[in-house]
Amino acid sequence: MPEKPYDHKEIELKWYEQWQDATLYKAEENSSLPKYYVLEMLPYPSGTLHIGHIRNYSIGDALARYKWMRGFNVLHPMGWDAFGLPAENAAIANKRPPRDWTLQNIAAMKQTHRRFAFSYDWDREVSTCEPEYYRWNQWFFLRMLERGLAYRKHAMVNWCPKCCTVLANEQVVDGCCWRHDDTPVIQRALEQWFLRITQYADELLAAIADLEGGWPERVLTMQRNWIGRSEGTEVDFRLDTGEPVRVFTTRVDTIYGATCVILAPEHPLNAKLLDEAGRAEAKAMVDARANRDPGDILKEGFFTGHYAVNPYSGEKVPVWIGNFVLLGYGTGAIMAVPAHDERDFEFCTKYGIPIRPVIRPVDGELAREGEMKTAFTEYGIMENSGEWSGLTSEEGRRRMSEKAEREGFGKAAITYRIKDWGISRQRYWGTPIPVIHCEKCGVVPVPDEQLPVLLPLDVDITGTGRSPLADVPEFTNVKCPRCGGAARRETDTMDTFMDSSWYFYRYCDPKNDRMPFAPEKVAYWFPIDQYIGGVEHAILHLIYSRFFTKVMRDIGLVKNSEPATRLFTQGMVIAEGAKMSKSKGNVVAADMLADQYGADTARLFILFAGPPEKEVDWRTEGAEGVYRFLGRVYRFTTRNADRARAGGGEGESDRKVLRKLHQTVRKITEDFESRWHFNTSIAAIMELVNILYAEEAKLSGATVCESIEKLALLLAPFAPYLAQEMWSELGRTGPLFRQAWPSFDPELAREDEAEVVVQVNGKLRTRIFAAFGTAKEALESQALADDKVKSQVAGKQVVKVIVVPDKLVNIVVR
């Protein structure tokens, strides 16, 4: 049979049609097979399928197919099946501002999706216009409201002038919006909704220990730092105006060395303590910090003219304002102990505030006042500290905290860096927050039976920063569900990270219209065995979804406390030296690659570019080679199909090719089982194909048949369409993913003889062949008998010979 040219479009469309109703990836709910659950998340904030997606999909998809072929029951959610994509939503999507990309990209994704037949992640842009998603987001919100986990408060919030919306702390990167890294966020005071993630801060931190081993250390470290727990003491200094100012310190044992109290420039007490000029100066400090000049902000401050009394020593110390004191951490005020804190040291040195050492090293002397060059920040023995002198720092901290609590001027306290999660967004799109503001009844939740609260279709997108919903009377004017009086609907919508926090649970029970999902269905699948996503979500999505899981557990919906036992973080795709992202405009869309070379090439190429955990530098030149390789495979298959079907016979190179074949199966199996270095897996398949080409004329029909068969199975996880086509060329029927993963015969894979490297003084001189297991002495004498070795050794004295059986002989001469 003559070979056929490789027409990827024809092949891919053909099998795509056939797989449409095959429910290949759908979970088999009643299966008794072991579970294996693969989920992915979006690596890039973008609506269109681009290289990052392909990489993400390809990794997860290859693994899922492999697991399937190994007999696992795989939940491999496909597209947005969990929520559907009803036609009427197009109208909503259409309402978005022009800078949003949803509508055209939903169309693009449908097309690409069709061609690729894989796509199974949550997509922020799609989920933001799903009524079913709204319903269950709102359902969760109301459950949290009932439990006091959702609340509303007036707060200073991060505001991105480009997005015209509030951002959570997690979404602020280097003082800029996570989507616009050239736009500094500003602070605004607004009435906002929050989720009380801090209530779970302790558990989120403690449970990190359970994730150890399954999650990358890097991500766990980032989460630990982000939660930022520190144990210390809150202490009231009494101001000369009569009121207390509360400070937080982790080193109350140093308090006798406190030589001033410093307030954050935006501290509430400043209104009272400062005069006009002082307030203006404080405001200037706040502004300077918000604009956040790159480079170090110098420590600055000024004296308020007021004093406060140290409750332990009774000493009166000056009260200052300092730009390095943060309102958002601890109490927004500190006691400065310059002798034992580097920042305080710098500040007090600059302004001539006394530096008084009160802690000495355990086996050293107390530093002398005025002679310290740097702060001594370690624990030690307390000195010049009244009744506490002589105690260790640890003991002092404990006992002094107890005293503060006993006498009512403070207490032991734990402070977290993490803050409650602000979920209010002043956007049109996104899930409406399901509450109603009634003048008589206050904040009234929308009753469950009225969910979902949907977005109105008739909206002007102004981009002014005021929620566009506020200008739609038919949306805002409602009756209070409690008293029936006139009331106003909440116009903020939810952060879309809300959606992503639980979307994967819905995959287990996508049609449920009574609950987000049935607990027993989730119980079968969860926790996720393997989650795959980009590292950039370490403190966003990955911490929110852990929080959500714990809340769901406490509500009684799930039994697991963590969403995923293993996390794999794929590397980012770099283009022109920068992370590929929509906002940078350096996104390479998949369409080009897919149109030109097809889905199989696109996937294979991105996997071949490098190991999945590493960043890849995007350049398309290599795609040609991968396409060429698939063409080689296809042409080999078609021109040998007849021979393969006939089978039988004997060929000169059968042994050689079968050995390589079984070695390749072994190698790829090992790659899947240990590390996912698919680039080397694919390289091994290429080597196999190169040998098939070289030995093609010297093979029996039976060997050709086995080669094509195994080659198809090996390619199935990486290039499913071509693999399926090969399968059918062999006359086999049925979906390839129902086939078992190929096994290898260790006997066939074994080399006949060991190739032993012979070195002289560590330098390669020749190689010899010997039967496996040849004794050391025999190898040594065989090596020494070799002509090349003889000429190297001639005239010199053999000092030593190192023999590694089956591998190497090293002759040391002098």
Added chain:
RNA sequence: GCGGACGUGGCGGAAUUGGCAGACGCGAUAGACUUAGGAUCUAUUGGGCGAAAGUCCGUGGGGGUUCAAGUCCCCCCGUCCGCACCA
């Protein structure tokens, strides 16, 4: 500034446990087939010297351990990532 990762041909990368450096692919060069080739197939491809056999050098730089180092240890340089006044 602190913490982490990394540094290999013209390029992407391989070398999994200290044991043949450069697998596989791109690019390049030559040839075959061809009216033609941006298709396909074959061969060569780290650098120096050499007609060749061969030989020396070579994994950011310097030092060390070892029979043997891309791999382990120390110092330096560079790149990337994370954190950056967290009291």
